[in-house]
Structures are given as structure tokens and as C-alpha cells.
Amino acid sequence: MSAPVPVSLLVNGEPIEALVLPRLNLADFLRESLKLTGTHVGCEHGVCGACTVRIDGEIVRSCLMLAVQAEGASVETIEGLSDSGEIADLQAAFRERNALQCGYCTPGMLITAQDLLKHLPVPDRQAIREHLSGNYCRCTGYQAIVDAVEATAKMRGERPA
Amino acid sequence: MKAAAFAYARATSVVNALELLAAHGDKAKILSGGQSLMPAMNLRLISPDILVDIGGLAELRGITVSAGVLIVGALTRHVDLLKSPEIALHAPLLRNAVTHVAHPAIRNRGTIGGSLAHADPASELPACVVALDAMIVVRGSSGERRIGATEFFKGIYETALSPDELLVAIEMPVAGKSSTFFFQEYARRHGDYAVVGLAARAVVAAGRFTDLRLGFFAVGDRPLLAAAAGRLINASVTSALLSEAATALADELDPQEDQQATAAMRRHLATVLLRRCVAALLARPELEAGVTK
Numbered sequence: 191m192s193a194p195v196p197v198s199l200l201v202n203g204e205p206i207e208a209l210v211l212p213r214l215n216l217a218d219f220l221r222e223s224l225k226l227t228g229t230h231v232g233c234e235h236g237v238c239g240a241c242t243v244r245i246d247g248e249i250v251r252s253c254l255m256l257a258v259q260a261e262g263a264s265v266e267t268i269e270g271l272s273d274s275g276e277i278a279d280l281q282a283a284f285r286e287r288n289a290l291q292c293g294y295c296t297p298g299m300l301i302t303a304q305d306l307l308k309h310l311p312v313p314d315r316q317a318i319r320e321h322l323s324g325n326y327c328r329c330t331g332y333q334a335i336v337d338a339v340e341a342t343a344k345m346r347g348e349r350p351a
Numbered sequence: 352m353k354a355a356a357f358a359y360a361r362a363t364s365v366v367n368a369l370e371l372l373a374a375h376g377d378k379a380k381i382l383s384g385g386q387s388l389m390p391a392m393n394l395r396l397i398s399p400d401i402l403v404d405i406g407g408l409a410e411l412r413g414i415t416v417s418a419g420v421l422i423v424g425a426l427t428r429h430v431d432l433l434k435s436p437e438i439a440l441h442a443p444l445l446r447n448a449v450t451h452v453a454h455p456a457i458r459n460r461g462t463i464g465g466s467l468a469h470a471d472p473a474s475e476l477p478a479c480v481v482a483l484d485a486m487i488v489v490r491g492s493s494g495e496r497r498i499g500a501t502e503f504f505k506g507i508y509e510t511a512l513s514p515d516e517l518l519v520a521i522e523m524p525v526a527g528k529s530s531t532f533f534f535q536e537y538a539r540r541h542g543d544y545a546v547v548g549l550a551a552r553a554v555v556a557a558g559r560f561t562d563l564r565l566g567f568f569a570v571g572d573r574p575l576l577a578a579a580a581g582r583l584i585n586a587s588v589t590s591a592l593l594s595e596a597a598t599a600l601a602d603e604l605d606p607q608e609d610q611q612a613t614a615a616m617r618r619h620l621a622t623v624l625l626r627r628c629v630a631a632l633l634a635r636p637e638l639e640a641g642v643t644k
């Protein structure tokens with residue numbers, strides 16, 4: 191009975207129909223079946239945050255969700271957030287401040303940081319650290335990441351609405 | 352790693368979920384938020400034959416207040432507890448606790464029912480429901496039963512649930528105006544499982560505790576309702592009495608040693624939390640400072 195199950199979902203706004211094995215997690219579905227390799231896979235048990243995506247507007251770990259659980263959901267990946275321009279300023283701030291080195295954590299960091307800025311437009315450094323606490327970066331030492339998120343929040347605050 | 356193969360069934364109702372559990376027995380696992388089950392399956396710590404996904408059952412999600420009882424559906428997510436005005440008003444302890452549970456992306460999927468059924472002794476919410484004297488509402492093929500929170504937790508990842516039962520809701524008395532709460536934990540990093548933590552509910556009148564429930568976590572194989580609290584109820588709390596209670600607490604605990612802390616360190620941290628808690632709830636900061644250790 192562990193036969194493939196049909197799912198239909200939206201990925202970055204595009205309708206997708208697929209047959210998936212129940213054991214296939216959403217991260218692997220995005221990467222292997224849809225070739226959206228911006229969603230990274232680190233630990234596969236929820237602790238590193240590299241696989242973070244948005245489901246119906248809220249961030250989740252795609253390694254802890256089965257593809258079949260995404261039935262009827264709207265999934266947004268780093269490719270979607272990049273292409274729409276939603277996080278162009280945040281990406282620029284990451285570049286300017288060297289908030290990435292190898293880049294492995296970066297898609298997850300960007301999605302998580304954008305989630306914070308959506309919910310709390312003017313976070314202090316403590317709030318930034320808390321929100322990013324579930325995302326590992328093994329390169330930067332985090333300071334530059336916190337700087338980039340803080341700078342983006344400031345710039346967005348100064349920009350006329 | 353990745354999970355071994357399994358079959359998947361999306362439950363269409365609570366009754367349907369119970370039928371699936373009855374048919375598959377302990378070969379089945381319920382899938383709620385998946386935030387504990389999926390890591391365990393990906394690490395191949397467990398390999399159920401079939402997952403019964405109850406995630407879509409709207410009847411199990413939500414927070415209501417009726418006749419002085421706060422009812423929280425099993426599928427209510429951590430993020431819902433954080434945002435709910437009813438929780439902020441009637442069970443602020445849960446709100447305070449849930450800010451310490453994991454990280455935002457995990458709180459968006461993890462559920463209170465899953466957390467209680469999982470029964471990790473270092474988890475925040477099990478200790479909260481013990482401190483709040485909650486009833487755990489459970490449904491099986493033979494009907495519904497209510498289990499007091501202190502009876503529900505049986506050991507590490509062990510509860511009073513049988514494999515064919517579903518945790519459906521948590522019921523708590525609404526916080527009266529006289530109730531006050533305390534929540535603190537030691538953790539290596541914000542969002543990590545606690546090294547030691549304390550969730551407490553008290554009623555204070557004229558500078559004394561008329562009630563005090565201390566729910567410690569990460570101090571043994573299950574959340575502990577500390578008997579040492581009894582020494583502080585209906586008594587004039589002095590530094591000496593608090594020291595006595597702290598000694599009684601340390602004796603009562605049977606903490607594990609692991610890579611995070613030794614048993615002795617856990618005992619010590621638990622007594623520090625006790626002192627802070629009592630000082631905060633009685634609004635007497637000198638009680639925290641006045642005890643040497």
C-alpha cells in the first residue's frame with residue numbers, strides 16, 4: 191500500500207500535479223522532481239533550517255513535511271521569492287555585507303529573515319537572532335547576517351510606502 | 352537520512368482515524384505536525400508501516416472557552432497558542448512557554464496534541480499542562496476518556512495513550528483573577544530543548560501561597576509536579592523555609608545525565624529556578640538573593 195499517491199499543489203504560483211511515494215519529503219520533491227535546487231538539504235531532521243520554504247505564506251521545514259501533505263497547498267521556494275523581486279533588497283544587503291560565504295544556509299536564512307520582517311518590520315538585534323535561531327550557518331559567524339537583516343529593516347522603514 | 356517506505360492514509364474524520372488505528376494497531380502512527388515524528392522516521396529510529404495523517408481534521412483544531420473551561424483542540428499549533436487572545440487571557444503560562452518551543456518554522460506546524468503525545472521529558476508543554484491541572488481528552492473505539500495530566504505522562508516518550516487512541520483535546524480551568532504564573536528555562540540556545548525548566552501556577556493572598564503547582568521539566572523521565580511546593584503553601588515564606596523547600600526539591604528529583612548537564616547540575620539549576628519563581632510570584636526579590644548556595 192506504499193504505492194504512489196497523487197498530489198496537486200501550487201509551487202511558486204504554478205499548478206503542479208504529481209504522483210509521489212508517501213516517503214518522499216517535500217524538500218526532495220522540490221529538488222529532485224521539480225529541479226528547484228535552491229531549497230537546500232542539510233540535516234534532514236529539522237535542526238539546520240537550510241530547507242526552509244513557505245507554505246500558504248508561513249515558513250516551514252520542507253524536510254519535515256511529506257510531499258503528500260502539501261496537497262492543495264501553495265508552496266513558495268527561494269526561486270519564487272527571488273523571481274518576484276520580493277527580497278531583492280535583502281539579497282543585496284546580504285551581498286554587500288558578506289552575509290554569505292559558501293551559500294549553503296543562504297536560501298533558508300533569506301526566507302526566514304523575510305518572514306521576520308513581514309511580521310515585525312522593525313526588529314531589534316535580539317529579535318533577529320531569536321527568529322534566525324533555528325538556522326545554522328557554519329561560515330559567517332552570524333554577525334554579518336544580523337547586520338544585513340537589520341540594515342534591510344532600516345531601509346524598508348525609510349522607503350515611502 | 353530518509354524515512355523508510357510506509358503507506359499513507361489521510362483521515363477524513365476522527366471516526367475514520369480511529370477505524371484506521373483499530374485496523375492497523377501498533378503498526379500505525381498518527382501524523383499531526385510531523386515535527387517530532389518526521390525527524391524520528393528520517394533518522395530511522397522508527398519505521399511505522401502506515402501513517403494516519405490527521406492534519407486536515409478541522410474539528411481537532413481551535414481554542415474555545417465554555418463554562419469556565421478552556422478547551423484546546425489537539426491539532427492547535429504552537430503558533431496558534433502564541434497568537435490566541437483566549438490563551439493570553441486564560442492560560443498565559445502556555446503563551447510564555449511556547450515562545451521557548453523550537454523555532455518559528457517548527458512552531459508553524461507542531462501541535463499541542465503531538466507535543467503531549469510525544470512526551471519528551473524536556474518539553475515545555477507537558478510541564479505546563481501538569482502545572483495547570485489540565486485534563487487530557489482521549490478518544491478510542493470504545494469511547495472517550497479524560498486523563499488527569501499528572502496521570503498521563505508515564506516515562507520517556509511514554510503516555511497513558513494506547514495505540515488505538517487519539518488525543519483529541521486538552522481541557523483546563525480558566526485562570527481566575529487570583530492566579531499568577533511563572534515560566535523559565537535554561538537552554539543552551541533559544542529554542543533548544545531545555546536543560547532544566549519550570550512552569551508554575553500559584554494563587555497568592557496576603558503575601559502567602561494558598562496554592563502552588565510547580566511543573567519541572569528535563570529533571571527526570573517525565574514532567575514532575577514537585578511535592579516540595581507543599582512546604583510553601585499557607586506558610587510565611589522565609590529564606591530558611593525556602594532553603595528547606597529547595598533541599599526537599601533536590602531530593603525529590605531524579606535527573607538524567609546527558610551531554611547537556613550532569614544530574615548534580617540539573618538539581619542545582621532546578622533549585623535556582625525554584626527560588627526565582629517564589630521570589631517573583633511573591634514579589635519579594637530578597638528571597639532570590641538571600642539564599643546562599
Ligand SMILES: Cc1cc2nc3c(=O)[nH]c(=O)nc-3n(C[C@H](O)[C@H](O)[C@H](O)COP(=O)(O)OP(=O)(O)OC[C@H]3O[C@@H](n4cnc5c(N)ncnc54)[C@H](O)[C@@H]3O)c2cc1C
Binds near residue numbers: 386461474516
Ligand atoms: C529542531 C527542533 C527543535 C524542537 N525543539 C523543541 C523544544 O524546544 N521544545 C519542545 O517541546 N518541542 C520541540 N520540538 C518538537 C515540536 O514541539 C513538535 O511539534 C512536537 O513535539 C510534536 O508535535 P507534532 O504535532 O509535530 O507531532 P508529530 O510529530 O506529528 O507526532 C509526534 C508523536 O505523537 C503522536 N501523535 C501526534 N498527534 C497525536 C494525537 N492527536 N493523538 C495521539 N498521538 C499523537 C505521533 O504518532 C508521534 O508519535 C522541536 C522539534 C524540532 C524539529
Ligand code: FES
Binds near residue numbers: 230232233235237251
Ligand atoms: S534539512 Fe531541513 S532543517 Fe536541516
Ligand code: FES
Binds near residue numbers: 292
Ligand atoms: S554561508 Fe556557509 S553555511 Fe552560511
